[in-house]
Amino acid sequence: MNPKIYFDNGSTSWPKAPQVASSMSELLESGAFNINRGNYEGAYELESLVLLTRMQLARLFHAPDSRHVIFTPGITYSLNYLIKGLLRPGDHVLVSSLEHNAVMRPLCQLASQDIHYTMIPAETDGTTQPESVEALIRPETKAVIMLHASNVCGTILPIREIGDICRRHHLFFAVDTAQSAGSVDIDMQECNIDFLAFTGHKGLLGPQGIGGFLISEALDHELTPLIAGGTGSQSDSLLMPDYLPDKYESGTMNLPGIIGLHAALTYLEEAGIPAIHQKKMELTGYFLKRIQEIPQAHIAGKQTIQNRLAVVSLDFPEYDNAEIAFSLEQDYGIMTRVGLHCAPMAHQALHTMPHGTIRFAFSHFNTTEEIDCCIDGLRELFSV
Amino acid sequence: MQKIQHYVLFPNHDNGMRLYGILKEAGIKATIAPTPRAASKCCGISLLVREEDLEAIRKFIDENHIEILKIAAIERDINPRRDRYC
Numbered sequence: 407m408n409p410k411i412y413f414d415n416g417s418t419s420w421p422k423a424p425q426v427a428s429s430m431s432e433l434l435e436s437g438a439f440n441i442n443r444g445n446y447e448g449a450y451e452l453e454s455l456v457l458l459t460r461m462q463l464a465r466l467f468h469a470p471d472s473r474h475v476i477f478t479p480g481i482t483y484s485l486n487y488l489i490k491g492l493l494r495p496g497d498h499v500l501v502s503s504l505e506h507n508a509v510m511r512p513l514c515q516l517a518s519q520d521i522h523y524t525m526i527p528a529e530t531d532g533t534t535q536p537e538s539v540e541a542l543i544r545p546e547t548k549a550v551i552m553l554h555a556s557n558v559c560g561t562i563l564p565i566r567e568i569g570d571i572c573r574r575h576h577l578f579f580a581v582d583t584a585q586s587a588g589s590v591d592i593d594m595q596e597c598n599i600d601f602l603a604f605t606g607h608k609g610l611l612g613p614q615g616i617g618g619f620l621i622s623e624a625l626d627h628e629l630t631p632l633i634a635g636g637t638g639s640q641s642d643s644l645l646m647p648d649y650l651p652d653k654y655e656s657g658t659m660n661l662p663g664i665i666g667l668h669a670a671l672t673y674l675e676e677a678g679i680p681a682i683h684q685k686k687m688e689l690t691g692y693f694l695k696r697i698q699e700i701p702q703a704h705i706a707g708k709q710t711i712q713n714r715l716a717v718v719s720l721d722f723p724e725y726d727n728a729e730i731a732f733s734l735e736q737d738y739g740i741m742t743r744v745g746l747h748c749a750p751m752a753h754q755a756l757h758t759m760p761h762g763t764i765r766f767a768f769s770h771f772n773t774t775e776e777i778d779c780c781i782d783g784l785r786e787l788f789s790v
Numbered sequence: 791m792q793k794i795q796h797y798v799l800f801p802n803h804d805n806g807m808r809l810y811g812i813l814k815e816a817g818i819k820a821t822i823a824p825t826p827r828a829a830s831k832c833c834g835i836s837l838l839v840r841e842e843d844l845e846a847i848r849k850f851i852d853e854n855h856i857e858i859l860k861i862a863a864i865e866r867d868i869n870p871r872r873d874r875y876c
Binding site: 640 | 801802803804807808810811822823824831832834835855857
């Protein structure tokens, strides 16, 4: 039996950062009290950890203030809060051609309410030219919503340049950092980002079920909270508080998730994101080099490590990609993700629709030996 | 004997915890407590502080943009020694 090799870090990271599991377990065993409600020392101590976690996220994304950090169950929820809380009939938004269904499905739900979108074109390797954005802006355009890096091919989008365009045209700018957070530096203020959606369980190495968004002052004034309920504050009023973070955080919070994320962020601060990113890119470069040994494999997207993350999609045009992924797992213990990766528009742009690709997404816990195992397995499968 | 206690009141827990952390770091004594119902309808936390620290606390509030409702001086309601004569 081969040891298992995990190359599905684009879906969720594994292993998680050290201390994530133990911190969550300790919380649940020693007193998982309810913050913003309980009036006792144990609850106050947890509130202080939640505040520390907000501060870590504010530092990570260069937010003006930790009050602008809002917790949600993840990016999909965050993007729904944005799209459904901001857009009104007659509004128009621009999205990239590589969007995930976390953006496309909420937008398509709103089509019947006279809310429309236009896609910014992408080249066949996922490259998006900022110059193409301005011509697409209409008088009724309210925002640009885009991912920072493709979850299919890893191509990084030019958020700094597009942020500049948004600033000049007074458009809100929303960025989905699902693949990039924890890998590259993201400066919310320098890139003029009004809404930065993040998840805790991918590059940030935390547990599933915790994520959130960071919001600018200007967007906060325009955004209606999608969920209303108890916040533990201003309880004499039947209206939602209008201050942050309470305005967007109704109901009991995911404390185990936040405590796990706190442990993960502490690990990232100590290990250093640039060092982690460098290791991931070395592995990606090694994989891209060795995959040349398999003539049947076609890389969807960028062929080199320039302007990309550690996410690589392979297409085997003469074969069924699902069958290859199945063999990799069954015969060599290699875990990948095959299909459309919830991003049909990206596959359209990359010309891999409808058959999809096999995605290999590396973490800094992976090794070159594991990549060797994968390439050797593919060589054996294709007799090369 | 009546005792006046000083409470910093907040619109929410986040601001209370922020000020608590700042005061702790500065070595100023503050105790987290439920908001006295006599002081505010707003439930949540307050910080019980010493009168002699009030000026410094106001300065920290301004410098760090902490949102507060007010600083309330409240007569202590519970006196365990009440009606005890020995």
